[in-house]
Amino acid sequence: MQLEFFGAAGEVTGSCHIVRAAGRTLLLDCGMIQGGADATARNRREFPFEPRAIDAVVLSHAHVDHCGRLPLLVKRGYRGPIYTNAACADLVPILLRDSAHLALREAERANRDLARGEEPATPLFDLADVDATVRQLAKIPYDAERELFPGITVRVRDAGHILGSSSVELCLTEGSLRRKLVFSGDLGQYDTPILHDPHRFETADLVLMESTYGDRRHREREDTERELAAILAEAARDGGNVIVPAFAIGRSQEFLYLLAKHFAEWHMARWKIFLDSPMAIAASRVYWQHPDRFDDEASRLRASFRGMPPLPNLVLSESPDDSRAINNIRGGAIIIAGSGMANGGRVLHHLKHNLERPECHVVIVGFQAPGTLGRRLVDRNPEVFIHGRRVRVAAKIHTLGGLSAHGDQADLLRWYDSFRPRPPVFLVHGEVRAAEALAVKLRELGTQATVTQPGIRIDLNTLAREPLNP
Numbered sequence: 001m002q003l004e005f006f007g008a009a010g011e012v013t014g015s016c017h018i019v020r021a022a023g024r025t026l027l028l029d030c031g032m033i034q035g036g037a038d039a040t041a042r043n044r045r046e047f048p049f050e051p052r053a054i055d056a057v058v059l060s061h062a063h064v065d066h067c068g069r070l071p072l073l074v075k076r077g078y079r080g081p082i083y084t085n086a087a088c089a090d091l092v093p094i095l096l097r098d099s100a101h102l103a104l105r106e107a108e109r110a111n112r113d114l115a116r117g118e119e120p121a122t123p124l125f126d127l128a129d130v131d132a133t134v135r136q137l138a139k140i141p142y143d144a145e146r147e148l149f150p151g152i153t154v155r156v157r158d159a160g161h162i163l164g165s166s167s168v169e170l171c172l173t174e175g176s177l178r179r180k181l182v183f184s185g186d187l188g189q190y191d192t193p194i195l196h197d198p199h200r201f202e203t204a205d206l207v208l209m210e211s212t213y214g215d216r217r218h219r220e221r222e223d224t225e226r227e228l229a230a231i232l233a234e235a236a237r238d239g240g241n242v243i244v245p246a247f248a249i250g251r252s253q254e255f256l257y258l259l260a261k262h263f264a265e266w267h268m269a270r271w272k273i274f275l276d277s278p279m280a281i282a283a284s285r286v287y288w289q290h291p292d293r294f295d296d297e298a299s300r301l302r303a304s305f306r307g308m309p310p311l312p313n314l315v316l317s318e319s320p321d322d323s324r325a326i327n328n329i330r331g332g333a334i335i336i337a338g339s340g341m342a343n344g345g346r347v348l349h350h351l352k353h354n355l356e357r358p359e360c361h362v363v364i365v366g367f368q369a370p371g372t373l374g375r376r377l378v379d380r381n382p383e384v385f386i387h388g389r390r391v392r393v394a395a396k397i398h399t400l401g402g403l404s405a406h407g408d409q410a411d412l413l414r415w416y417d418s419f420r421p422r423p424p425v426f427l428v429h430g431e432v433r434a435a436e437a438l439a440v441k442l443r444e445l446g447t448q449a450t451v452t453q454p455g456i457r458i459d460l461n462t463l464a465r466e467p468l469n470p
């Protein structure tokens, strides 16, 4: 029995772990590497295994850094099942189709300035590969044990991160040797809107745990909601529009949920609310179709609005014409549009029309990577360039913390703290600094915590790590 780290070891993206047991080979996730100049080249590299030789994939959730290379795996010959729960299986096609479009555009861009004799770039995968991948999705319910092969059972548990997110429990048996492995997947914050809290585990022989915010503390949720209330009140007084660059899955639904939850108290009826992103609309519909995954508060809210969507004044802007029509609105609109870091997408048009107007407000609700327009706004640049045009920033820019889909250090420690006795932990899915900070805290609990590196292999018989190619 063996566990090997391939991706998301020492970094946040590209999650992929290889489990070998009972004569089978399983993958936990097969994510895309995102960010960094060499990401495209790294995603294209050969897998360190033969895709045809993989027996099954278990997918933790629909974010691209966890599922994004599945179509590549399928394109290169994988024909087996991809196990995940139903809500995740409904979100995966939305994400992967978007990735296929992005890959196509990227290849087109690369081919624009092709030197003579140079091989044209091809997309990493296309829509046909995505369709094939979607056909291989095999839905498994939460909390029920499922035998994948003799000696290998799996059970997925709610991770409270985005809709359909799971922590994965694998029970492996070889002769008299039994090992229970728990892979956290990405863990949500406790008391996050809409979703249940992460599942409380009790036992494991080995834990594979994310550490994205292993070195950080989020702001208290009530403070975030109070701050948003104050921003919206100020924006209403100023009489302009509010622009929210939002990620299609998770953050958009959470933001809408907060508006619905405080509908009366925040006088939301005076606004017209636009969800201007076909992808966010599709993802929201999947959320609305899975009330079985809602926590108690969300279920009550859903009942009070007599179903979903929860806002009577919500406009779903599907077509480019719907989106363009918003440009004529001078005030009283809350416009939620992608991309989340304002480095592309429909939100650029809304920023172009509203940034120069001091009565308008921009609410940044997520992490903004260096080099993106969102980051320039957060950094208070007095002017920015949009579609090649210089735009003066007169609107008020707000950064709203606390809406993260990821648990912070306290959440991660709380999740781990339910295990008795304390199993050894391997930290994945975090920058080294974040993982190291979490490892220090875990060691204070008396836990054996290791920050993983690509190529580390763990012998599950002895639970000791061994270097690759010894």
Ligand SMILES: [Zn+2]
Pocket (backbone or CB within 6 Å): 061, 063, 161, 186
């Ligand atoms: Zn995630």
